[in-house]
Amino acid sequence: xxxxxxxxxxxxxxxxxxxxxxxxxxxxxxxxxxxxxxxxxxxxxxxxxxxxxxxxxxxxxxxxxxxxxxxxxxxxxxxxxxxxxxxxxxxxxxxxxxxxxxxxxxxxxxxxxxxxxxxxxxxxxxxxxxxxxxxxxxxxxxxxxxxxxxxxxxxxxxxxxxxxxxxxxxxxxxxxxxxxxxxxxxxxxxxxxxxxxxxxxxxxxxxxxxx
Amino acid sequence: xxxxxxxxxxxxxxxxxxxxxxxxxxxxxxxxxxxxxxxxxxxxxxxxxxxxxxxxxxxxxxxxxxxxxxxxxxxxxxxxxxxxxxxxxxxxxxxxxxxxxxxxxxxxxxxxxxxxxxxxxxxxxxxxxxxxxxxxxxxxxxxxxxxxxxxxxxxxxxxxxxxxxxxxxxxxxxxxxxxxxxxxxxxxxxxxxxxxxxxxxxxxxxxxxxxxxxxxxxxxxxxxxxxxxxxxxxxxxxxxxxxxxxxxxxxxxxxxxxxxxxxxxxxxxxxx
Numbered sequence: 001x002x003x004x005x006x007x008x009x010x011x012x013x014x015x016x017x018x019x020x021x022x023x024x025x026x027x028x029x030x031x032x033x034x035x036x037x038x039x040x041x042x043x044x045x046x047x048x049x050x051x052x053x054x055x056x057x058x059x060x061x062x063x064x065x066x067x068x069x070x071x072x073x074x075x076x077x078x079x080x081x082x083x084x085x086x087x088x089x090x091x092x093x094x095x096x097x098x099x100x101x102x103x104x105x106x107x108x109x110x111x112x113x114x115x116x117x118x119x120x121x122x123x124x125x126x127x128x129x130x131x132x133x134x135x136x137x138x139x140x141x142x143x144x145x146x147x148x149x150x151x152x153x154x155x156x157x158x159x160x161x162x163x164x165x166x167x168x169x170x171x172x173x174x175x176x177x178x179x180x181x182x183x184x185x186x187x188x189x190x191x192x193x194x195x196x197x198x199x200x201x202x203x204x205x206x207x208x209x210x211x
Numbered sequence: 212x213x214x215x216x217x218x219x220x221x222x223x224x225x226x227x228x229x230x231x232x233x234x235x236x237x238x239x240x241x242x243x244x245x246x247x248x249x250x251x252x253x254x255x256x257x258x259x260x261x262x263x264x265x266x267x268x269x270x271x272x273x274x275x276x277x278x279x280x281x282x283x284x285x286x287x288x289x290x291x292x293x294x295x296x297x298x299x300x301x302x303x304x305x306x307x308x309x310x311x312x313x314x315x316x317x318x319x320x321x322x323x324x325x326x327x328x329x330x331x332x333x334x335x336x337x338x339x340x341x342x343x344x345x346x347x348x349x350x351x352x353x354x355x356x357x358x359x360x361x362x363x364x365x366x367x368x369x370x371x372x373x374x375x376x377x378x379x380x381x382x383x384x385x386x387x388x389x390x391x392x393x394x395x396x397x398x399x400x401x402x403x404x405x406x407x408x409x410x411x412x413x414x415x416x417x418x419x420x421x422x423x424x425x426x427x428x429x430x431x432x433x434x435x436x437x438x439x440x441x442x443x444x445x446x447x448x449x450x451x452x453x454x455x456x457x458x459x460x461x462x463x464x465x466x467x468x469x470x471x472x473x474x475x476x477x478x479x480x481x482x483x
Contacts, residue, residue: 036282036283039278039282040275040278040279040282043270043274043275043278044268044269044270046270047268047269047270047271047274048265048268048269048270051268052265052268057271061271061273061274062358062361064270064274064278065274065277065278065281065357068278068281068282069281072282142260142263142264143263143264143267146260146261146264147264147268150261161261164226165258165261165262165265166261166262166264166265167265168262170228171223171226171228186219186222186223186228187219189222189226190218190219190221190222193222193254193257193258196257196261197253197254197257200257
């Protein structure tokens, strides 16, 4: 019983197999265990990205598990010293795109205005001068509202926002992950944020400052 | 600069992604246009809010634990075997030469395989019994599958979707699929699904083959209604039953009585 070299098979073994086996790539890269532990450093980040891309906890967990399995299976292809976070995120995005985004009808940006009124009501209930715990509570509410608004945005815009604003990637890194030009990232970000502002218009338009 | 031209540049300014020239141009526009200055301020606030929102989300503890277990198991599975030593040695050989040698071995193996099918096939059926024993004894540690549908999909994907693992409903016998993996025997991939529960465990093997995969001496049963041959064989207290569906062989191995195994397999075929 032995392991054939190759990403696809390795992936399967990583998920479901724990019998006596060996990968040839193991012998060539002694740092596999360290690589595993480095992946764990980015688990929160991966889950965050997945959660906001697939908009569902179960699917996000599947996404992250698949990403880790694929990364472990293909870890010999990773160049030590380069950007592991971006490499992992690209694996995750590719899986997301193949499994969820491809062939999925995009929501027309023009259809996204319906939540704006409710959002305005919500923002008006947020007091500017809250006590510590109250502020914390409001911040959580705010987060939920932003998360909900983000879910209504078409995937191409949402992905750019998730990568740059949530994942702290530069335009160049985001472009690499999304396999598109840097200018496209900038354009998608600009349009995506405007769609978000439309959703959260009460907050953004009235104050222009943080509460 | 017109306001519509400034829009994307404002976004890039918020993200500190502008070069010196563009940055100076945008700054000049912002000082002369109150509307764009407000848009810049609003976008900056929004970016910070989105960032804070992201920090509120973290990976569930269960997900962290599952991945830690799987990566640890993967590491354990890849160490401490005689094969490890073999492949460690292999690593010192120039990779391409090694690959070429592997191709030659594969070709040679294929020739031997086609010239000597009976013994090869029999070894596969008997090796399946060994795998089942290894699972029962705990030598092969099973990783519990979290998502069975995903597991089946992955297993099929691992063999290039040439075939899928047979799905059995053994819930009436209080047996449920708990794990699966790919096993390579004699150059052939077998999809292995393990059913455990209250009764004797059942291991289901799915692979591409023919009825010649039944070992010599296996008893043949013919189902006239379904027009299917079933083959039953035993070694020690282990029993195996297999049948062919198209190009796919489904083999069940268990300590369960052969008649019961046969009934399971026939039930599966009736509902297929």
